Amino acid sequence: MNRNVIWKIVLILAVLVVFTVAIIPTKSNPEPLKRGLDLKGGIHLVMKVNVNEASRLEVDQAMNSLKQQATAQSIPSPVTRRISDSAFLATLPAGVSSAPYERIAGDFLPSFSVTRVGNDLRFTMKSLALKELQRDTVDQAKEAIDRRVNALGVTEPIIVPEGEDRIVIQLPGVDDPARVKDIIKTTAQLQFRLVEGGRGPTAEALYNSLPANLRDEVDILPIDREDEMGRVTGVEYIAVRKNVPVSGRDLKNARVQKGRVGEPVIGFSLTPEGAPKFAALTGANVNRQLAIVLDNKVVSAPVINNRIDNDGVIEGSFTQQQAADLSLILRSGSLPASLTTLEERTVGPSLGRDSIRQGFMASAIGFALLVLAIIAYYKGAGVNAILALLLNLVILLGMMAYFKATLTLPGIAGIILTLGMAVDSNVLVFERIREEMREGKTVRASIEQGFSRAFATVIDTHLTTIISALFLFQFGTGPIKGFAVTLLIGLAASVFTAFFVSRMIFDIVYKPTDRPKELSI
Amino acid sequence: MRIFDNPNYDFIKYRWHAVIFSLILIGVGAAVFITRGVNLGVDFAGGANIVLKFKEPVPLGELRAKLPVATIQQYDNADKNSVLIRLPQQKTEGDYAGAIVEQLHTDLNPGAAQKHDLNYHGSDKLANLLIQADPEKRGSNPAAIAHYKTIAKGIIDKRSELGIFTSMNQVTSAPGVNTTIAGVLNQQTSLGRFNVLNQETVGPQVGGQLQKKALWAIILSSLAMGAYIWIRFDIGFGVSAIVCIIHDVLIAMTFLLLLNLELSLNVVAALLTIVGYSINDTVVLYDRVRENKRKIKKPMSLADHLNLAMNQTLSRTILTAGTVFLVLVAMLAFGGEVIRSFAWILTIGVISGTYSTLLIVPAVAVAWDNFASKRRPSSSSARVEAPREEPTRKRRAS
Numbered sequence: 041m042n043r044n045v046i047w048k049i050v051l052i053l054a055v056l057v058v059f060t061v062a063i064i065p066t067k068s069n070p071e072p073l074k075r076g077l078d079l080k081g082g083i084h085l086v087m088k089v090n091v092n093e094a095s096r097l098e099v100d101q102a103m104n105s106l107k108q109q110a111t112a113q114s115i116p117s118p119v120t121r122r123i124s125d126s127a128f129l130a131t132l133p134a135g136v137s138s139a140p141y142e143r144i145a146g147d148f149l150p151s152f153s154v155t156r157v158g159n160d161l162r163f164t165m166k167s168l169a170l171k172e173l174q175r176d177t178v179d180q181a182k183e184a185i186d187r188r189v190n191a192l193g194v195t196e197p198i199i200v201p202e203g204e205d206r207i208v209i210q211l212p213g214v215d216d217p218a219r220v221k222d223i224i225k226t227t228a229q230l231q232f233r234l235v236e237g238g239r240g241p242t243a244e245a246l247y248n249s250l251p252a253n254l255r256d257e258v259d260i261l262p263i264d265r266e267d268e269m270g271r272v273t274g275v276e277y278i279a280v281r282k283n284v285p286v287s288g289r290d291l292k293n294a295r296v297q298k299g300r301v302g303e304p305v306i307g308f309s310l311t312p313e314g315a316p317k318f319a320a321l322t323g324a325n326v327n328r329q330l331a332i333v334l335d336n337k338v339v340s341a342p343v344i345n346n347r348i349d350n351d352g353v354i355e356g357s358f359t360q361q362q363a364a365d366l367s368l369i370l371r372s373g374s375l376p377a378s379l380t381t382l383e384e385r386t387v388g389p390s391l392g393r394d395s396i397r398q399g400f401m402a403s404a405i406g407f408a409l410l411v412l413a414i415i416a417y418y419k420g421a422g423v424n425a426i427l428a429l430l431l432n433l434v435i436l437l438g439m440m441a442y443f444k445a446t447l448t449l450p451g452i453a454g455i456i457l458t459l460g461m462a463v464d465s466n467v468l469v470f471e472r473i474r475e476e477m478r479e480g481k482t483v484r485a486s487i488e489q490g491f492s493r494a495f496a497t498v499i500d501t502h503l504t505t506i507i508s509a510l511f512l513f514q515f516g517t518g519p520i521k522g523f524a525v526t527l528l529i530g531l532a533a534s535v536f537t538a539f540f541v542s543r544m545i546f547d548i549v550y551k552p553t554d555r556p557k558e559l560s561i
Numbered sequence: 562m563r564i565f566d567n568p569n570y571d572f573i574k575y576r577w578h579a580v581i582f583s584l585i586l587i588g589v590g591a592a593v594f595i596t597r598g599v600n601l602g603v604d605f606a607g608g609a610n611i612v613l614k615f616k617e618p619v620p621l622g623e624l625r626a627k628l629p630v631a632t633i634q635q636y637d638n639a640d641k642n643s644v645l646i647r648l649p650q651q652k653t654e655g656d657y658a659g660a661i662v663e664q665l666h667t668d669l670n671p672g673a674a675q676k677h678d679l680n681y682h683g684s685d686k687l688a689n690l691l692i693q694a695d696p697e698k699r700g701s702n703p704a705a706i707a708h709y710k711t712i713a714k715g716i717i718d719k720r721s722e723l724g725i726f727t728s729m730n731q732v733t734s735a736p737g738v739n740t741t742i743a744g745v746l747n748q749q750t751s752l753g754r755f756n757v758l759n760q761e762t763v764g765p766q767v768g769g770q771l772q773k774k775a776l777w778a779i780i781l782s783s784l785a786m787g788a789y790i791w792i793r794f795d796i797g798f799g800v801s802a803i804v805c806i807i808h809d810v811l812i813a814m815t816f817l818l819l820l821n822l823e824l825s826l827n828v829v830a831a832l833l834t835i836v837g838y839s840i841n842d843t844v845v846l847y848d849r850v851r852e853n854k855r856k857i858k859k860p861m862s863l864a865d866h867l868n869l870a871m872n873q874t875l876s877r878t879i880l881t882a883g884t885v886f887l888v889l890v891a892m893l894a895f896g897g898e899v900i901r902s903f904a905w906i907l908t909i910g911v912i913s914g915t916y917s918t919l920l921i922v923p924a925v926a927v928a929w930d931n932f933a934s935k936r937r938p939s940s941s942s943a944r945v946e947a948p949r950e951e952p953t954r955k956r957r958a959s
Contacts, residue, residue: 078899081721086767088654192685215717216683217760218659360693361686381656384762389721391612391758391899398897406891410884417880449900450830456892456907457834460885461841464877467884468845471877497848500793501841504786508840511782512833517774523830527837 048544056431059438072441074196076448076522077385079399081392082212083220086383091205092125093377094177095170099128102149102163106130109144118161126165129157174205180376182207187372188223206382217386223365225381227335228374230288232321233280235329235341239263246277257282261331263338264357272357278338280331285321290314294370296363299355304363306354308370315350323347332356334366399452414463418470420560424545425466428537432462435533440526450523458530461501465538469494470561483556487546491539498538502531564879568872572919573864573927579920583808590815599818602825603761605775607650607768609658612636612643612759613665614725616680616752619644620669627668628661637898641724643758650765658760670753678753679716679746680726688713690749696741712737725756775829779810782833786840794847797933801925802843805917809839812913813906822902831903835910838885842878842918849874863930867923882915 063072077084103120110117118130118141132138138161145154145161151169155162165173178201189197189211198210214220236258240246243260250258258279265276292311299305310318322330322344331341332354339356358366410429415422436455440447473490481489506528513524550556603610613619619642624633628646636645651657666681677690691709692701699705712735719726719735726732729752733743763771783806791799810832817824849870861869871878889911892904 088766214683215721216685217757218663219683219686221656221659361689364689380654381659381762382654382764383767384656384658384760386658386757386760388756388758389717390614390724390756393721394724395897395899398895399900402892402894402896402900403888405895406888409887409891413884413887449827449903452900454830454834456885456888457837460838460881460888463884464841464881467877467880471874471880475873493852496852497845500848501844504789504840504844505837507785507789508782508833508837511785512778515774515778515781517771518826520775520778520826520830520833523833 045544045547048540049548052431052541052544056434059434062438062441063434073437074444074446075392075396076446076451077210077212077387077392078449079392079396079447080212081215081387081389082210083214083217084383084385085209085211085221085224085381086202087207087209087224087379088382089178089181089205089207089375089379090377091174091177095126095165095173096122098151098165098173099126099163102152103128103130105148106141106144106163109148110141113140113144115140123162126170128163130161130163132159132161134159177376178205178207181379184373184375185209185224188369191368191372192220192223194220207379213389215389219365221381221384223369225379226366226369226375227378228288228366228369229335230291230370230374231284231333232286232318233282233284233331233333234321234325235331236279236281240277243277246279250279254279261333261336261338263331263341266357278331278341280333280338286310286314286318288370288374290317291370294367296360296367297353299353303355304358304360305356306358306363306367306370307351308354309351318352319347319349395449399449403452410463414466418561420549421470421473421546424542424549425463425470427545428466428542429459429462431541432530432533432537433459435536436526436530439529439533443525443529445525445529446522447526448522450520451526454523454526455530457505458527458534461505461531462534462537464501465494465498465534466542468497469538469542473559473561477559477561483550483559484552486559487550491543495539498535502535506531564876568875570872570875571868572871573868573923576920576924576927579916580924583812583917583921586815587808587811590811590818593815593818597818599814600821600823602823602828603647603763603768604826605768605772605824607763607765609646609648609661609763610759610761611646611648611658611662611757613646613662613755614758615642615644615755616725616727617754618642620754623669624665627665650768652765654764654766656762657764658762662757662760665755666753669755670751676751677749679732679750680720680753680756684710684713684717687716687750691742691745694745694749696745697739712742720756724758726752728752771826775826779829779833779836783807783836786836790840790844790847794851797926797929798843798847800929801922802840804925805839805843805922806836808917808921809835809910809913812917813910816909817902817906820902820905822905825902827900827903828906831906831910834907835914838882838911839914839917842881842914843922845874845877846870846918846922864923864927867926871919871923878915878918882911885911 065072099122103122106120107117116133116136118132120128120130122128130141132141138156141161142154145152145163149163151166151173152163153166155164182199182201185207186197186199189199189209194211194214196212198208200208202208209224211220236254237246237250240249243262246260247255258281260277260279262275263278264272265274267273290310290313292309292314294306294308297305297307326344326346328344329341330344332339339354342355411426414425418425433455436458439445445451469490472494473486476486476489476493477483509524509527509531512520513528516524550559618639619635621633621635621644624644624646625631628648630649632647634645634647636643646661648657648661666678670678670681677686679687688706688710691713692706695701695705695709697705697708699708715737716732716735719731723731729747732738732746732750732752738746783803786806787799787803790802813832813835817828822828846867850866853866853870853873886908889904889908892900893908896904
């Protein structure tokens with residue numbers, strides 16, 4: 041055998057080995073070809089981070105510090121009012137120059153720009169600062185979700201920011217979507233705030249019962265109403281101070297413990313920065329009620345018995361599961377803003393299993409039919425085409441494994457299109473060879489001419505499809521992208537197998553030196 | 562084996578018949594579209610899709626009474642006891658499907674709310690239940706927790722395999738379940754009436770975007786292919802290729818409407834596949850025409866050239882379409898519910914793609930050629946015009 045042919049065989053075998061190795065499952069990599077959520081089961085979530093909450097908070101803080109600075113500099117405190125998610129209006133007392141307030145803004149509120157509107161000053165967040173805040177908020181949210189998902193023990197999660205304010209979350213193999221969604225979505229902003237006055241059946245009644253000077257200092261929040269046995273019987277309201285001396289950020293750890301009568305409670309310990317703050321708060325307010333506020337709901341409002349330095353306990357009417365989930369969330373930190381679900385797709389594991397079983401069966405039967413048809417039509421050359429096709433499939437799947445591309449339903453469509461085109465490349469060549477034979481050429485000349493004449497056509501068909509696949513990849517979303525990826529890989533493999541592999545098999549079977557008279561085609 | 566021996570069909574002769582036939586079909590599609598509208602899937606219309614599998618035959622009446630706004634239909638074969646619940650779009654964003662499923666779970670399993678539902682909840686919750694009950698008295702050390710987690714996983718895996726538990730015996734036959742664990746399960750858990758196979762929510766914001774993006778992807782990739790063919794061949798072929806793409810997509814959409822299949826992102830991927838195949842056929846044809854034009858010295862009309870090339874490549878066209886068709890028939894017959902609409906669209910696309918290559922593309926190419934040669938009085942004068950470009954090129958060069 042000629043040296044050239046041997047090298048070609050070595051190359052093809054090398055390709056075969058490299059890509060076969062890529063798709064054979066091993067102990068360290070039990071699933072080399074990743075299946076998409078539509079085939080495997082799991083959750084796909086698109087969440088919107090409500091970044092406007094973060095900017096609103098920033099505006100509230102700015103209003104506070106403007107007032108504080110005014111008081112510190114002994115000038116009259118302005119009346120402030122938030123007018124949007126990123127702007128507020130400060131109304132100055134009559135006859136007061138705006139200059140000192142603008143100076144305060146320049147010194148202490150660098151992220152705001154100030155404009156004069158009649159007698160008022162309008163503070164608007166600079167667009168650059170706003171952008172940065174939004175980005176930070178999304179990043180923080182992503183990190184918090186990361187930690188929570190890791191704590192849940194989900195393998196191979198995908199959590200990526202998308203666009204300005206979205207986070208895409210993919211959790212393969214999760215079989216309890218409702219719980220996982222709850223854990224991800226809980227904002228978990230924990231606050232410790234002092235209680236003022238008693239409780240009321242409605243928010244309005246409680247507000248009216250408060251002394252006038254306290255009304256602006258407190259928030260009215262809901263709390264579970266319990267009977268003597270500790271059973272929840274409804275909702276009532278409680279007034280807590282607006283000031284938040286200690287928050288979830290001061291927590292170092294949280295875990296489930298057993299309470300006095302064996303009920304689940306959450307024990308927490310504080311960070312080195314949080315501990316002195318908590319000690320000061322509890323030390324100065326012994327015998328007063330301290331509200332534990334989680335996401336704007338009071339979980340419990342125990343009476344402070346003595347100064348607490350390091351560790352504390354959150355009681356509430358939790359079930360074991362709730363306590364476990366809440367301590368997981370508190371450990372992994374709060375979200376900087378709440379999340380809204382924009383899109384959710386959950387494929388249960390049973391459906392995924394069914395699709396795979398049926399998909400596999402359909403592919404196997406389809407492939408068998410195709411093999412029979414090609415061999416019946418082209419006989420010996422048909423076997424050649426099938427070998428090329430199999431190699432094409434191995435290369436395609438192997439490449440996908442190397443690129444860590446996931447196999448989805450539309451991806452399977454891409455594979456069918458590719459295999460169809462790979463068959464087509466062979467058919468084009470074979471029909472051409474037959475034509476040349478009909479014109480009376482020798483076997484060798486027909487093979488030669490068949491391949492060279494069909495080459496231009498095959499390149500044209502493949503290039504046209506590659507161009508469209510590139511556009512689909514660029515502009516398509518999820519499933520369409522997956523389709524484009526398999527298509528691109530498969531087309532490259534198809535040119536290789538049709539012109540290199542099929543050609544070589546012909547060269548081996550019909551050696552140029554043998555002057556063959558008959559061609560099985 | 563041969564399909565055709567020296568075929569010599571006059572495809573061009575029947576081009577108007579084909580054009581009229583296609584227009585009628587597309588007209589029917591348009592009529593259905595106007596009267597009934599397209600069945601937009603959850604991807605594009607927004608809203609929610611829920612697929613549930615029941616222990617017993619699906620209580621369709623009960624579900625319809627609970628969810629009057631929903632479209633409720635059988636999913637897969639009747640013996641699978643599965644149902645597809647389709648809910649229309651809501652104005653606000655949120656976890657729509659999740660909330661409905663939760664509601665159905667409480668409504669359809671009255672009294673069972675106190676007990677852990679093995680058909681509804683996942684392995685994590687079950688593991689927690691076992692850890693707390695601790696039937697084997699292993700304590701709460703990590704090894705014990707891992708042990709109970711494995712058992713819970715095994716039970717839920719078993720459920721995935723069966724689709725749904727219909728009796729407690731199925732649960733207790735899962736690996737690792739001994740009599741003490743079975744005791745706890747029998748006491749603290751129950752088997753609800755359904756298992757959730759699939760739930761999807763697409764909010765109003767995302768739905769609109771998906772629609773726009775998919776449309777742009779199709780339009781841009783079609784234009785890019787047209788442009789490539791224009792550069793490689795000529796503008797007449799480029800135009801007819803784009804017309805051919807539009808034709809195939811419209812025919813496929815007509816069948817989508819007639820079969821009342823849902824338009825989803827997967828169906829869009831199928832449409833794109835059709836576009837790919839159809840253009841493939843067309844390129845093969847054009848290539849042959851170009852080659853023949855070089856080889857055959859005697860003057861021939863474009864119509865004759867197209868006829869010749871189509872007959873020369875006919876075996877290949879039929880064979881390629883035929884093999885793909887075989888694969889698709891297998892998918893249609895054995896592929897199951899998830900890929901059914903997808904396989905339908907592909908099957909129709911392969912048929913219509915072959916048909917359009919043989920009859921529609923030549924019709925447009927010939928029509929374009931006639932139109933173009935009327936603007937330039939005759940094709941011979943076009944050749945006379947050619948030298949006139951010489952001076953301009955020279956001028957640019959100097």
